[in-house]
Amino acid sequence: MSQVRPGDTPPVLDLIGIGFGPSNVAMAIAISEHNARAGGQEPVTAQFFEQQPRFGWHRGMLIDDATMQVSFLKDLVTLRNPASEFSFLCYLKSRGRLVDFINHKNLFPLRVEFHDYFEWAAAKVGGMVSYGHEVVGITPVVRDGAEEYLDVTVRSGEGLVVHRARNVVIGTGLRPLMPEGVERGDRVWHNSELLARVDGLEGTSPSRFVVVGAGQSAAENVAYLHRRFPTAEVCAVFSRYGYSPADDSSFANRIFDPGAVDEYFAAPGSVKRKLMDYHGNTNYSVVDIDLIDDLYRQMYREKVLGTERLRFLNVSRLAAVEEKPDAVHATVKSLVTGEETILDADVVVFATGYSPVDPVGLLGEVAGRCLRDEQGRVRVERDYRILTDPGLRCGIYLQGGTEHTHGITSALLSNTAIRVGEILDSLLDRGVKAAFDEARLVTEGTGGTAG
Secondary structure, eight states: OEEOOTTOOOOEESEEEEOOSHHHHHHHHHHHHHHHHHTTSSOOOEEEEESSSSOOSSGGGOOTTOBOSSOTTSSSSTTTOTTOTTSHHHHHHHHTOHHHHHHHTOSSOBHHHHHHHHHHHHHHTGGGEEETOEEEEEEEEEETTEEEEEEEEEEETTEEEEEEESEEEEOOOEEEOOOTTOOOOSSEEEGGGHHHHHHTTTTOOOOEEEEEOSSHHHHHHHHHHHHHSTTSEEEEEOSSSSOOBOOOOTTGGGGGSHHHHHHHHHSOHHHHHHHHHHHGGGTSSOBOHHHHHHHHHHHHHHHHHTOOOEEEEOSEEEEEEEEOSSOEEEEEEETTTOOEEEEEESEEEEOOOEEEOOTTTTOGGGGGGBOBOTTSOBOBOTTSBBOBOTTBOSEEEESSSOHHHHOTTTTSGGGHHHHHHHHHHHHHHHHHHHHHHHHHHHHHHTTOOOO
């Protein structure tokens, strides 16, 4: 545990952000806007550290015709501050496309366009982020007998540097998920790396791809590979009878409303489970109906023409995958008959989703101070702060990894703008309280009266 000594105390930031994906970009914007309103009076000081060399968000899935699944109005700021200069509409204005976008009559931009918006917004708060910097450890710091600060050790090309803060916000995103026992290789991919891997196939003539999964990314992979390699067969493998459409109806979408977070947080555990069961089809293992229809039309057209390249192996699972230097042997097993089919493919793509990064994995000894529920999950307060034992006064906030407490929007864009505003309000409220308590202690220590 670090001990503060005179002469070697580093400056204390109000907040250190770990990761600089969309959620922490939004956090930096909220702080920037707050400081601008404050006019230089007691600004919130913050620094974010991102291990990537530049901003990047699911770059491997920026397929040229893939669109967002959320409205452009659910950008990094609009639900919190509709007048923000960091909005998607301001981005369009800066790119000279505002009128064109309006004429497009579409709420859902291209994914590659929204990524460009994120990069544009990240650049506008670029002074608050250090790229190529990896957080490798967090240690509590004792002050006046209490653990008041956190020392955050950061590694870069220049070595290790320790930064100190009153609070940290963890926004490290999601990790690609592979089935148990399956390792990625030259011919076994996760869909998160699709575009970079496909570029390596230039100049070759692949004859077959196998895509495993039943969600939006899987369907997009199937459509993209079928289009990109016009002589290759593309086999989709999933355990369902067919792709399930996403429920994006108006009433169901209220599960993404800011108010739904309050209701979910206050609900008993049994109700939480029911809500996730009821509305999982708004987000998990579902596909946009337009894409489903397009794939079915393409499959039927090929049957009519006798040129079948698009195959759907439904009610099946991938039982085994064996990578060889020149091919992948994929064993597909029917869930109905148990019959096994061997497919020799050039590549097997697993569109099998993501898992949340352990939110306390970086906390070291601080992790032991985080309180947990009966299932071993960290307890999180409504302001997204991990509940810790009373001796740890600094705040540890989560952007992601809070689905069990805050609901389906935990790691989604839908509520990002509101979430970062709530975290900032919590920082400010707790900062004011800490300043008041410190002033009271000083006053009482000199024999005065606390007013």
